[in-house]
Amino acid sequence: MHKPRTPLRALGVAAAAAVVAAGSVVALTSTAEAATTLGASAAATGRYFGTAVAANKLSDSTYVGILDREFNAVTPENEMKWDATEPNQNQFNYSSADRIVSHAQAQNMRIRGHALAWHQQQPGWAQNLSGTALRNAMLNHVTTVAAHYKGQIYAWDVVNEAFDDGGNGARRDSNLQRTGNDWIEAAFRAARAADPGAKLCYNDYNTDGQNAKSNAVYAMVQDFKSRGVPIDCVGFQSHFNAQSPVPSDYQANLQRFANLGVDVQITELDIEGSGQTQADNFGRVVKACLAVSRCTGITVWGIRDSDSWRASGTPLLFDSSGNKKAAYTSTLNALNSGGTTPPSDPPTSPSTPPSTPTDPGTGACTATISLNQWNGGFVATVRVSAGSSALSGWSVSTTLPSGAAVTNSWSSQSSGSSGTVRFANVSYNGSVAAGGSTEFGFQGTGTGPSSATCSAS
Numbered sequence: 001m002h003k004p005r006t007p008l009r010a011l012g013v014a015a016a017a018a019v020v021a022a023g024s025v026v027a028l029t030s031t032a033e034a035a036t037t038l039g040a041s042a043a044a045t046g047r048y049f050g051t052a053v054a055a056n057k058l059s060d061s062t063y064v065g066i067l068d069r070e071f072n073a074v075t076p077e078n079e080m081k082w083d084a085t086e087p088n089q090n091q092f093n094y095s096s097a098d099r100i101v102s103h104a105q106a107q108n109m110r111i112r113g114h115a116l117a118w119h120q121q122q123p124g125w126a127q128n129l130s131g132t133a134l135r136n137a138m139l140n141h142v143t144t145v146a147a148h149y150k151g152q153i154y155a156w157d158v159v160n161e162a163f164d165d166g167g168n169g170a171r172r173d174s175n176l177q178r179t180g181n182d183w184i185e186a187a188f189r190a191a192r193a194a195d196p197g198a199k200l201c202y203n204d205y206n207t208d209g210q211n212a213k214s215n216a217v218y219a220m221v222q223d224f225k226s227r228g229v230p231i232d233c234v235g236f237q238s239h240f241n242a243q244s245p246v247p248s249d250y251q252a253n254l255q256r257f258a259n260l261g262v263d264v265q266i267t268e269l270d271i272e273g274s275g276q277t278q279a280d281n282f283g284r285v286v287k288a289c290l291a292v293s294r295c296t297g298i299t300v301w302g303i304r305d306s307d308s309w310r311a312s313g314t315p316l317l318f319d320s321s322g323n324k325k326a327a328y329t330s331t332l333n334a335l336n337s338g339g340t341t342p343p344s345d346p347p348t349s350p351s352t353p354p355s356t357p358t359d360p361g362t363g364a365c366t367a368t369i370s371l372n373q374w375n376g377g378f379v380a381t382v383r384v385s386a387g388s389s390a391l392s393g394w395s396v397s398t399t400l401p402s403g404a405a406v407t408n409s410w411s412s413q414s415s416g417s418s419g420t421v422r423f424a425n426v427s428y429n430g431s432v433a434a435g436g437s438t439e440f441g442f443q444g445t446g447t448g449p450s451s452a453t454c455s456a457s
Contacts, residue, residue, distance in 0.1 A: 038317075038328075039072030039109075041335035045290060046342045048073035048110050048154075048297035049335065052268070055079050055096040057307065058103055062322040066303050073110040073154070075267070075299050076100045080113055083123045085145050089137065094148060101152060112267070112299065113153040115160035115203060116142045117187045119174035127175065135179040139190045139411060140428035146194035155199035155233055155265065158191045159184045163204060169216035182408070184220070185229050189410040192230040193381055193439040203235035203267055209247025210256070221260050228378070228443060233296070235267035238285060241313060242272070246281050251288035258294035263342070268301040271327070272313030279330035282317070286331050290339025365432070367396045367454035378404075378448030382423070385437040386456075393430040393457035396423045396440075404446030412440035424457075 042049035050073025057063045067074075078084055079097040086092050104111050117138055129137055146156065162177070162184055164170045176183050184202070191200050202221065207214035217234065224231045234257050240246050247253070254264045266289055271281045289295035302308040306320035317328040370381045384394050398421055400406070405418045412423040421442075429438040 036332070036336070038070045038332060038335065041332060042297065043072055044335075045339050047289070047295070048299075050074055050110065050112065050297060050299040051303050052077040052299065052301045053100050053103075053303075054307070055099045058099060063303055063307070064103075066318060066322055068107050071109065073112060073297060073299065074100060074104045075112040075114050077114075077302075078121070080145070081115060081118065081121045082126060082141060083121045086126075086141055087123050089123075089125050090140070092144060092148070101149070105152070110154040110297075111149075111152060112265075113146075113149060113156040113198070114267075115157040116145060116191060117158060117176060117183075118160040119162070119172060119176055122175075130175060131179060134175060135183065135186070136427060138176060138179070138183070139186060139426075142187050142190040143194045143411065143428065146191050146198070150195040151197060153195065153198045155201050156191055156195070157203040157235055157267070158188050158200045160203045161205065162202075163207075163213050163216050165206060165213065167212045169212040169219075171216075185224065186410050188224070188230050189441055193411060193441055196381075199232040199263065200230055201233040201235045201263075201265065201267075202231060203237065205237040205239055205268070206244070207253075208236050208238055208240075209249045209253050214253060218257060218260070221257065221262060225261055231262060233263035233265055235265050237268035237301075238266050238270075239268060239301070239310075240271045240281065241310075241315075246271070246284055250285065251291055254288060254292045254295055258292050263294045263296045264289075264292060265296055266298040269298060270301045270308060270310060270313075270315035272310060272315045274314055275326055278314075279326040282327045283330040283334040286334035287337065287339070290334070290337070293340040293342055296342045365391055365394050365454040365456050367398075367452040369398070369448075369450060369452055371448045371450065378444055378446075380444070380448050381439055381441045382452060383437050383439050384425075384432065384454055386432040386434055388434055389456075390434045390436075391430070391432040391456050394425050394432070394454055395457055396452050396454050397421070398423075398449040398452035400444070400449055401447045404444055404448065406442050406444045409442035410440065411438075412442070414442065 038049040049071060051071045053067065053074045054077045076097050079100055084096065085094060101111055126137055162172055164172045171177050188200055202217065204217060207217055221231060221234060257264050266285065269285060271278055286298065289298055300316060302316050304318045304320050304322055305311055305314045305316050308316050317325055317331060319325055364387045366385045368383045371378055382396060384396060400418055400421060406414065406421050409423065411426060411429055413426055415422045423440060432438050
């Protein structure tokens, strides 16, 4: 859930309209139940249909009953954000998030992680940092949280809401942005190193149609794809009301992002209103996703109207008592109408097999390179593994082929850019338990190296 950025005026719902809407639910519910459920219907075209979940509502039997029956994916509403998972620096708390993850796993639901880096809902200690200290703290947070959930998360909202609403396509002026314009790229690289199997998404609002803000996000994604920055998906929050309706080019906008080679996901859908107008809008959004082969799923931001951050606008598929609304039936009918099938996920293994390290002996370390090479450039992910003794620090050396050069690195301190290049640990990844490992990476031009040597320090 996101705090309101500008006043969102709820649509007026007269008492008479409420009666009509209630009648619509009664008339349509039997048809919906006879068909299937939201999650099962979405799965028929290879998609998920999920919802935002709050850990403190998992003791509500009505809430859990709808969750388990209707949805096949969850997004923790607030429990994975920075203030919740790292309330004090380097002291992590996953209890509430783990509760949601455990529940989802027991129901065979996909889990979307939300969100690793965001200018809001930062703990107080992070708000008091700036510059290099904040950058390192952010990267440590991304790495630690993503590593904690390694192998359990379908997709991460790695960076959330980093662009301005001013209509000029600029980056948002935040404490994270002031650490350097490459902070988004650095966060994505850290997330990839920590959990290589998760899809990595950029997530934002007011980008649902083509406008200055969505054009800026589009340009960033295009740049990332061209340079090998790991980004797999773009999330479109899709918070709509009368003042901010579903744009006429909604489907076309999803498609143009998909054409860049990323998945698109509707991540926080809610539509204020009631009755058939609201129902038609939900159906339109669902059909737009189904028409785009790389639109892999839809998440509504809450279950019942009373669970919504915009409760007064009654923006969800179930009323406050848990009854299906006309919007539910329209959504289910749209899902049952069929659509395109998302392409199979490509293998997540690196394009070049890792080199085989030699046995370093007791107490030493090894460095293994996984190389993603393309014509003219590469990204190298380096795994540093401890031997039979723990490491308190490490350094890695590699020799680049002639003509190659390192252009940037992450989760390490580097010296040199050509010939023999050396990398050393940073503050948050120098300690490695015996038999354990950590990762860093670097990008370059030319042909990447295939081997490296590691020294304990």
